[in-house]
Every structure is written in structure tokens, then in C-alpha cells.
Amino acid sequence: MEVIRGEELRELGYxxxxxxxxxATKNPPALMVLTKRFQSExxxxxxxxxxxxxxxxxxxxGNHI
Numbered sequence: 556m557e558v559i560r561g562e563e564l565r566e567l568g569y570x571x572x573x574x575x576x577x578x579a580t581k582n583p584p585a586l587m588v589l590t591k592r593f594q595s596e597x598x599x600x601x602x603x604x605x606x607x608x609x610x611x612x613x614x615x616x617g618n619h620i
Contacts, residue, residue, distance in 0.1 A: 557588040589613075 561583035564573040569586060576584020 557590075558585055559588070560585040 559567060559569070561577075562573075564570075564576070564584055564586060572586060573584055
């Protein structure tokens, strides 16, 4: 899990998320990036999610991380 918070959001190109989030809460805006890796049945190598399954996106808004 990776958490991108505050000014780093803006610096990485998430300006819209940063601007909306900074006005809505007393805590800095944040983006959580969750990555799941799947093991290949063919060669026991770890592959990225994109090679083994379709991408899944979860979106939520809250005031706690």
C-alpha cells in the first residue's frame, strides 16, 4: 500500500484531487494506492495484475485514513 498525501499529490499531477481535498477537510488530502500481484500458474513467477486479470478500481471519499 502506498499513500500519497498533501503537496505530493499536486507535485505528481493530481491537482484536481489535491484542490478538492484541501478545501473539504482539516486533514491533508490523500490517495491510497493498493496493488495486488497474482502468481502465474504456468511458471510460478509473480506477474502484475494487468497480465493476469482485469484492473479493478475502488473509489471512496472520507475524512479518515
